[in-house]
Amino acid sequence: MNHPTFKLTALSVLTFAVQQFTFADSPTRQTLPQFQAEDIPTLCDAKIKDIQRQLTQFEAKPMTAQNNAAPVLAEWDRIFASFEDFYGPIGLYSNVSPDAALRKAAEDCEIKISQFQTDIYQNPKLYQQIKSTQAKDAIDSKFREDLLNDFEKTGIQLSAEKQARLKVILAELAKIEQEYARNVRDNPQKLEFTPAELTGLPQSYIDALKKNDQGNYLLGFEYPEYRPFMELADNDAARQRYQIAYTRRGGERNLALLKQAMDLRYELAQLFGKSSYAEWALHKRMAETPENVNKFLSEVHAKVAPLEQKEVDTLREFQAKTLKIPLKQAKIERWSEAYWSEKLRKAKYQVDQEKMREYFPTQAAQDWLFAISSNLYGIEFKPAKVDVWQNEVEYYDVTDQKTGQLLGGLYVDKFPREGKYGHAAVWGVYGGSSLTGRKPISALVTNFNRKGLNSDELETFVHEFGHALHGILSTTRYSAQSGTSVERDFVEAPSQMYEEWARRKETLSKVADYCQPACPRVDDKLIAKLNAVHSYGRGLHYARQTLYAQYDMALHGSNALKEQPLDVWKKMEGSTALGYVPNTEFPGQFGHIMGGYQVGYYGYMWSEVLALDMLSAFGKNLNNPEVGQRYRQTILSQGGQKPAEDLVKDFLGRKPDNKAFFDEITGQRVK
Known part of the structure; x- marks a missing residue:
């Protein structure tokens, strides 16, 4: 997962880190500064004050309609690079520092940054300084357009009353999204399992676990503990208990926070005259409109839903044969799908994922x-x-x-x-x-x-x-x-x-x-x-991805105010082949939609369309450095200074198409 790019707009999601660089005189190695928790508040305030001083000077410079954009854009980029020199590491450390006090201090600083960003992008003088320039080439033209769009998405064109309300909304969203992420990340809960409940797991896994005074094992929600347990533990009730707890790790509080975010995002869209947050968010994306996204997801769903059901039926048949029970008694549950899939992989394909280590x-x-x-x-x-x-x-x-x-x-x-x-x-x-x-x-x-x-x-x-x-x-x-x-x-x-x-x-x-x-x-x-x-499992995988994406779109549609996130989830997951598991609360720990990927989860499959099309250029030789260098120059080196569709055209020499993607999800792609 890539953390969303930070362009210093008030709409950036502060639970994610940002792109930034150190402004230095020579292209020598640059490394990240290390901070002490107690120093961060003072450093944060000082950096904001310094950037405000630089922007005041920037807005005071005389401009005319004939101004060349290049030096103006370069100065803007320099100012924000100096800001990012501080903020980039702060955004990273709020997620990875071993020091809880430092993580909290970094989060508090991020809130201040968010509020400052809103002030920047609602400043009409700064907006006019950018708007009054004329770009002389395509790169400057796109950067200028991107900056103006950042101002406009922060309400520069709105009335003073609406701007004030938008500022409150953005500040609240930053706090809500941050708390949501913290509730999942810092959840200290450990589940207790008896030695018998760990039957089926490798000894190396068991030896790495902590035990309590009663000799039982304590498991948390880290991926290396959770995933092997769900795939290998023979005890069905233990897997069910773990799966339910895992989906509830955000707690009831996170369901409430998600609902607050839904309502605030809807209100934000209304300020801009949009019918939904999805409509507002998709501006300047490749997909462009909710209608295009929903059409794409419907096409994928039509392909994968039958495959999902077929794979569940196959698992039931395998379960019945393994347990020597009638087929009508066989049942695959949400908490047992990974377990029976792993058993089938071992039996049918002789692939043991633990052995793969x-x-x-x-x-x-x-x-x-x-x-x-x-x-x-x-x-x-x-x-x-x-x-x-x-x-x-x-x-x-x-x-x-x-x-x-x-x-x-x-x-x-x-x-x-x-x-x-x-x-x-x-x-x-x-x-x-x-x-x-x-x-x-x-x-x-x-x-x-x-x-x-x-x-x-x-x-x-x-x-x-x-x-x-x-x-x-x-x-x-x-x-x-x-x-x-x-x-x-x-x-x-x-x-x-x-x-x-x-x-x-x-x-x-x-x-x-x-x-x-x-x-x-x-x-x-x-x-x-x-x-x-x-x-194997392609149907289950893509059906799940489609469900996540459609759920994301549903929460950010025109009916957002009327919807409760858990109710929507129960209905949507309930219509899948494995159904909804009572007492699970997946929306309370769906970090994507509260961390920068809201109205963006569809992008995983939308991107995969382009990924598989680009892959075709390598043919049968993935180790071809000639193609690799061309890919490096036409795609990787270009960042966002060209529209994505143009990047793909430059690499492929043609417009992209979706044939390879639909061949992949239906098992017809030739490798």
């Missing part, structure tokens, strides 16, 4: 990923000792193989810990600028098993690494357009395309080259099994 040791997987990326894009990763926020975090300089030039920096934070962001994501902490020589920095954050990865986790690693490279290999003119500062419904495409490198023999077979000690090598037989496993 022997093929993909975590460090070897990282070294392999560095190597294939180096070959494909002509880059190198050089470790360096720098100050980090936790002692297991790694840092690498990323350089160009031919020139030796520093391209950017990469932080890697791989393992779970208390209080850390609980999934896998990349923060584009610093954005780069060719005007100033500023170098981008990405922070890759995961929660992996220390011993090794299964094939799904390896795909996740490759996916997130794709986001990191999108940031680091960016060479845009302006930092605000750097890296993943692209349309929300394109941002996942480069990472989704890169997932294919975790599925093909020509790449996967090379992981063993980096194992110390030696590990088994992926061969043709295993690749065939892994491909079959990847194909």
Whole structure:
């Protein structure tokens, strides 16, 4: 998952980190500053005061209708780069710092930043300074248009009364979204399981768990604990208890916060004369309108719903055969689907995901990923000792193989810990600028098993690494357009395309080259099994993705005020093949729609359309550096300084189409 690009508008989501860069005189290595919790309030106030001073000077400069946009845009970008120099690390540390006090201080600072942003983008003098310029080329024209759009989406054109109300709404949303994320991230709850309830789980998993005085095991909501339990624990009641608790980890409070956000977003849209928040949010996206999104999702649903039902029926048949019970007694529940799917994969395809960790040791997987990326894009990763926020975090300089030039920096934070962001994501902490020589920095954050990865986790690693490279290999003119500062419904495409490198023999077979000690090598037989496993469950996967996206759209439609989020979820999930599980509260921990991806979840599949189309350019050879270099130059280096559709056209030499995507979801794509 990529954290949404931060362009310093009041509408940015503050639970996510931002892209920014350090404004320095030479293109040398830049690293992230480390903060003490007690210093952050003073530093935050001082930085806001300094930026306000610079903007006051900016708005006082004389302008005419003939002003060349270039120096004005460069000055604007410089000011906000200096702001982001502070705010970028703050946004990251609020999610990954081991110090709870520092996380809280960073969150409090983010609220101040949010309120300051609104003031900036409702300032008519600043707006006129940008609007009075004339762009001389396409890059300046797009940046100018993007900035004006930021002002307009923050209500610059509204009446003073509406602007005041919008300011209140945005401030409330920032607080609500932040609290929602904190309630999930910092949930300390541990569930108690007896040794008997852990039957089926590998001893290595059990040995890593904490125990209480009664000898029972304590499990929390970290991914490396939850996912294996749901796939491998034989005790059905234990899995049910864990699954229900997992969906309720946000608590009743988060359901209330989500409803508040829905209502505030609807009111925001009304201020702009829009019928729904979805209509307002989709402006300047590739999809453009809710109608286009809903049509796309309906087309996907029509394809995958029959596949989902067929796969559930297959699981029931397998369950009946395994348990030697009549088919009519077989039942697959939401909490048992992963368990029976894993059993079927082992029986039918002889793929044991826990055994796959022997093929993909975590460090070897990282070294392999560095190597294939180096070959494909002509880059190198050089470790360096720098100050980090936790002692297991790694840092690498990323350089160009031919020139030796520093391209950017990469932080890697791989393992779970208390209080850390609980999934896998990349923060584009610093954005780069060719005007100033500023170098981008990405922070890759995961929660992996220390011993090794299964094939799904390896795909996740490759996916997130794709986001990191999108940031680091960016060479845009302006930092605000750097890296993943692209349309929300394109941002996942480069990472989704890169997932294919975790599925093909020509790449996967090379992981063993980096194992110390030696590990088994992926061969043709295993690749065939892994491909079959990847194909299996396609219906359930895409049906679930479609459900999430349609739910997101439903919460942000024209009936938002009349809807309760849990009621909508019960109805929508209840219509799926596995139905709704009583007492579950999925909406209370659906972080995407309260963290920057609201009216954006559809973008995962919209992006996949483009990802699979771009993948076709590599043909049968994923390790082709010639195509890799062309992709680096036409897609990755361009950031958001061109419209996404133009980027894809530049790479493919034609308009994109959706054939490969629909072939993928129906199992017809030739690999």
